[in-house]
Amino acid sequence: DTAVSQTPKYLVTQMGNDKSIKCEQNLGHDTMYWYKQDSKKFLKIMFSYNNKELIINETVPNRFSPKSPDKAHLNLHINSLELGDSAVYFCASSQEGGAQETQYFGPGTRLLVL
Amino acid sequence: ELKVEQNPLFLSMQEGKNYTIYCNYSTTSDRLYWYRQDPGKSLESLFVLLSNGAVKQEGRLMASLDTKARLSTLHITAAVHDLSATYFCAAGAGSYQLTFGKGTKLSVIP
Numbered sequence: 001d002t003a004v005s006q007t008p009k010y011l012v013t014q015m016g017n018d019k020s021i022k023c024e025q026n027l028g029h030d031t032m033y034w035y036k037q038d039s040k041k042f043l044k045i046m047f048s049y050n051n052k053e054l055i056i057n058e059t060v061p062n063r064f065s066p067k068s069p070d071k072a073h074l075n076l077h078i079n080s081l082e083l084g085d086s087a088v089y090f091c092a093s094s095q096e097g098g099a100q101e102t103q104y105f106g107p108g109t110r111l112l113v114l
Numbered sequence: 115e116l117k118v119e120q121n122p123l124f125l126s127m128q129e130g131k132n133y134t135i136y137c138n139y140s141t142t143s144d145r146l147y148w149y150r151q152d153p154g155k156s157l158e159s160l161f162v163l164l165s166n167g168a169v170k171q172e173g174r175l176m177a178s179l180d181t182k183a184r185l186s187t188l189h190i191t192a193a194v195h196d197l198s199a200t201y202f203c204a205a206g207a208g209s210y211q212l213t214f215g216k217g218t219k220l221s222v223i224p
Contacts, residue, residue: 041151041200043214056211090156101145103212105157 003027004106006091012112013081021076021109023091031055032074033092033103034066043090049074050096081113116141116207120215127193127222135218137186137203145206146186148177150199151217157202161188193222 004025013019025032033056034046047066048056054066063079074091091106117140127133137146145164149157161170163179163186170177174197176189186203200219204212 041217041219043157043202043217045211045213048211101206102147102159102162104159105149107156 002107004091004093004104006089006106006109008109009107010110010112012114014114015081015083017081018077018079019081019111020078021089021091021111023074023076023106025072025091025093025104025106027093027095027104029093029095029104030071031094031096032068032071033094034074034076035090035092035105037088037090037108039087047074047076081111083113086111086113116143116205116213118203118205118213118215120203120218123216123218125218125220127190127220129194129222129224130192132192133190135188135190135201135203135220137188137205137215139184139186139205139213141184141207143181143184143205143207146179147204147206147212148186148188149202149204151202152199160201190220193220195222195224198222 007022031050033048035043037043046060049068052068065077068074088108088110090108092103094101094103119138148160151157161177166181168179174191179186198221200217202217204214206212
């Protein structure tokens with residue numbers, strides 16, 4: 001069973017479009033995250049949710065809107081896509097206070113904006 | 115603001131040799147992680163270090179933590195080709211947030 005899964009795995013779209021990426025974890029964790037990995041492989045946190053509440057909201061354009069319908073899901077909606085949004089987006093999850101709070105990462109969604 | 119610096123960023127080493135990757139962080143952190151990423155793949159957790167002097171080993175990799183120096187090291191012993199990957203360290207300060215280094219791309223050549 002996949003612990004943290006993301007869909008889609010690949011996403012190619014035109015500038016100006018709106019798209020969503022979905023993430024699900026079956027680890028029973030209470031915290032989920034979105035990271036962006038740019039072309040230079042630099043990983044930066046975008047958002048963190050704990051028990052469906054937004055905890056971390058880094059300096060990210062408000063075109064990016066996360067939504068957590070329940071503890072096992074954290075989706076990312078992106079409006080008016082721009083060329084600079086092209087990157088790999090990773091979802092991760094962890095359990096507060098448990099297992100040294102190791103974050104477990106999903107397989108990534110490779111977004112290419114044309 | 116917590117900053118994490120890794121060096122070197124690129125490392126080409128011969129099979130059978132030893133080498134160390136360094137990870138410095140700028141402010142107090144209560145935990146330090148090492149992750150491995152293969153090309154086109156996700157991040158795999160290798161080690162979690164929680165206290166000063168902590169040392170963990172798995173196969174040819176050994177990680178250590180010196181909280182006073184704000185330094186963690188990842189030592190590679192007798193490198194083999196299968197260890198070729200990008201290695202990230204990440205420091206945590208408080209719950210929820212990790213700050214990642216830029217990664218060290220390791221290539222092990224015959």
